[in-house]
Amino acid sequence: MNIDLSLNNNTLYAGCEIEEVTGRLNLKTPPEEAVNIIGRNINKILSSKQKDDTSVTLTGAMAVWSYLIVFHAVVHRFTEVWYDDGRNPSLLIAKHG
Numbered sequence: 001m002n003i004d005l006s007l008n009n010n011t012l013y014a015g016c017e018i019e020e021v022t023g024r025l026n027l028k029t030p031p032e033e034a035v036n037i038i039g040r041n042i043n044k045i046l047s048s049k050q051k052d053d054t055s056v057t058l059t060g061a062m063a064v065w066s067y068l069i070v071f072h073a074v075v076h077r078f079t080e081v082w083y084d085d086g087r088n089p090s091l092l093i094a095k096h097g
Helices: 031-047 064-074
Strands: 002-004 018-021 024-027 055-059 080-084 091-095
Touching: 031 064, 055 064
Parallel strands: 002 055, 055 080
Antiparallel strands: 018 024, 080 091
16 A cells, blocks of 8 residues: 655545645645644545555655654554655565564
């Protein structure tokens, strides 16, 4: 499973206000509010996870706090958690089980 944390992921940021400024997306919802919205949304996304999905890759440009919220939600639901910045080889950041 791949999870794009960029603001292009409408499912992850559903309920947040996003604006485009000079061709770049910006999160207008304050982080204090967005953390709960993103937390609820990632749990909904993961509820459709296939049982045979043992690996997840987190990708997409976004603030570190957003990665922390998603990482917290996925770390015990998958055997492996990978990070892919699109420039370097994927990096294994958690493995258990």
